[in-house]
Amino acid sequence: MLYALCFLLFMIGLYCAVTKKNMVKIVIGIMVMEYAVNLFLIMLGYRMGGVAPIIGRSDLESGLGDFLSKSVDPLPQALVLTAIVISLGSLALMISICIRMYEKYGTFDITQIRRLKG
């Protein structure tokens, strides 16, 4: 059920990116999609009643057994860290294209920006 809600968030982003006519809205839609995917990845690694994948001194002293059965999956977290930075990079590039286009055309509305036939 949580996965489905996450997918709903993804679909809201997709809807926004596909149907909206404002460039900033499109960028926002893409951002929402990225949030949803990141959240989905982290959810895949969650363990009920788990602990963060960081070993403390007390864990080491008491042997790792308890930690092993409780730690959440560190791999999706590493992937999401990468994905967040990638999305920040593409956000920066997208916004700079938007700003440059605003300077050229004086609008954010893509229906008024139609020099190319497609």
Place this chain on the structure above:
Amino acid sequence: MSVFYILLLFMIIAAIIAVETDNLLSSVICVGAIGFGGSLIFLFLRAPDIAITQIVVEVLGLIILIRATISRDRTFITGDREFFGMVVSVVIIFVIFLAGMKVFETLPTFGTPIFANVPDAASQTYISEGMQKTGAANLVSSVILDFRAYDTLGEATVLFTSIIGATVILRKKAKKLLEEPDQ
């Protein structure tokens, strides 16, 4: 458990407002709310590294987004959209959503991660031997900077690429005559 539902519903409501409002600035602020909700949910999902990164990235991303929208002439959206095209895309998206619902039944139920069921999963080894193999107590650090450091090189390169790209797109003068010196 219920905290996840509450936060996710909060994110979804914020997303709907962000998508549907006509004022760009409030739309951007709602994106901030989604990011903040995401950061909280990461914290409850026991991913503190992601929570920290998400919230600081969120702050910077918002600054960038607000730069784009604030003090532009028209922050309000005007003009109608084509009704037919919108209905078609909404229907398509709804169909994909229904198709997607079946997919989540195949995943392990929430709270039982896949790596616990797969005998030779990499994550098992990361948890049990990651500390002695890399010496880092933070296993996420050990994964991103040792086991999967090659990915991180790629990620740093993505950031480098996008920054070079942004400065290229924002440069003052793009074309020059053939023999003219570069300024």
Place this chain on the structure above:
Amino acid sequence: MSVPLPVFVAIPLVTAFLLPVFAKRGKAVATVLANLATISLLVLAIGSIGQSRVYEVGKWSIPLGINLVLDGLSSLLLLAISVVSAAAMLFSVRYMEQYTAKAKYLSLFLLMVAGMNGVALSGDIFNLFVFLEIASLASYALVGFGCGHEELEASFKYMVLGTIGSIFILFAVALVYGNTGSLNMAYISESIQNSGLNPGLAFALALFVVGFGLKAALVPFHAWLPDAHPSAPAPISAMLSGVLIKTLGVYALARVVFNIFGISLATGWLLLTLGILGMVAGAFLAIGQWDFKRLLAYSSISQVGYVMLGIGLGGLIIAREGNLAWASLAILGGLFHLLNHAVYKSLLFLTSGSVQMSTGTRELREMGGLAEKLPVTRATCTVASAAIAGIPPFSGFWSKLILVVAAIQAGYYWVAAIIVFVSLCTLIMYLKVQRYVFLGELPENLREIKENRGSMLVAMVFLACLCVLMGLLLTPCLRSSILDPAVKVLVDGVAYSANVIRM
């Protein structure tokens, strides 16, 4: 010669990191360094032909770490990338003098090459996504490099569609991880063979097809290509049409469909249909164009259709358990066409750049009679047109012939008929180019133009020579070292995982 595989990525990356330091002064040094990087990559790629290795990054055995896999298909792609990038880089030495910020251009160019090499070598699905993002981001920025109205619009459209494609791919990666618990391609493939394809994995496959289809501009997803490719500077158009859509789209799709999920009847038909749609739609749309580069861009859609058709036909025959000889013949045709198209389409884009630089226009109706003014450009363009239209001694003829023979032998007569029909359309298209650009009457305002000099000519002549010589790849000796290993990778399908884990 056996260099560690990450060197293919490390050389362009480190050079790209160095170049922005030479921002204002030392543009010449930056240019020389960038050219050295692409040429050394070419040498390394030629040296890697015929090898097949697995490299484990950081000494972590899979599935703990990331592995890089060099097999026949990867080395074919590496060869195509390095040939086209060396030529395009040489061409940009003079061509890019029209623009400012050349050091940053060179840096982005090398980052794109690094991303493509990374995609071709990667043996890990998430790593493939990361390097795909590098190449895509660099190409978005390069499409908008001119910062004019059209460039920015094309770049934005390309970026939105490309980013949506990337997110689909990431979502598919997440679903695959959630179902199999692994990110390594070989392990995923093994796990899918053991457990079968459940709805989750099928949905992931659909997302992969849409995502890579957006990157490859297969026909329902092609909206960005006719804008983006003409708007980029000519050497970048050559890179985008020549190798980028193939590496990020076709190669990645073939790798996922054949080696990870395993080919089935449905996916075989899907690839074949996508290929035919692309071929026909691209060809029809191209004939009506009056913008030189736009025509070439539509023709790229059509030519990528040929590659998809060859691969899809081969996959279909394998899935039907037909004769493997015809399946490998079809795949051979597709992959050979991929290599051919990389060479002649990049050559065509470079000649269009040369024409544009001399005349200042891309409109076919404003040109004419340039044959005597631009003799070298004319000669190379004719060679490339002959090759793409499939005139017998040139390379394009052989790959189309192989595809037709494979289709007829396997009993798909209608496919063979479509191939012949589309290649007739291609012939018309390029006769039109020849007629309007180089023959006919010279307009008044173009009397004073001169042929471009220096590195641009070297790059064009280099590619033209390759165009003529490419047919030699079918001789048994070269074929067994370059094309056959690549075909074998796809025909073997899911045996990939066993090969990788054992190596």
Place this chain on the structure above:
Amino acid sequence: MKGMTIIVKTISSWVKVLIFLFGIYIILFGHLTPGGGFAGGVILASSYVLLMLAFGREFAEENLSLPVASKLDCVGALLFAAVALCGLLYGAADFFWNFIHQKYLMGTDYEFNLVSAGTIPLSNIAIGLKVGASLFLVVLALSIFRPEISGNKEE
């Protein structure tokens, strides 16, 4: 852009130092506690962005100008690549081989020390430098571009 009021300026000049120190802490202890090069780098960048928002662009540029930030960006990226290449060159081993840990620290009693984990802290520092410089660069580039637009509008 002249900056904001005196209250904002005073507070942000104090807070800026704390944010900066916190960023450095996050980077250095990334292998022991939550955080790491990326989070720390973004925090470093945001301390400069705060300075820029409060005092105006010119003041921030005096502290860290565009070419310097661009060079820092390249240096950070090169350092990270150097860590990777060291693994390759050191004793003919592998790309990204964690040579310090595998060679010297393995099995010793260095757990939870700042100098544990071999190349991981070094990579964290390189990434932190790179990310901080590049994100500051992009915000600066975006804000430099801004006045021209409004200039164009008025004409």
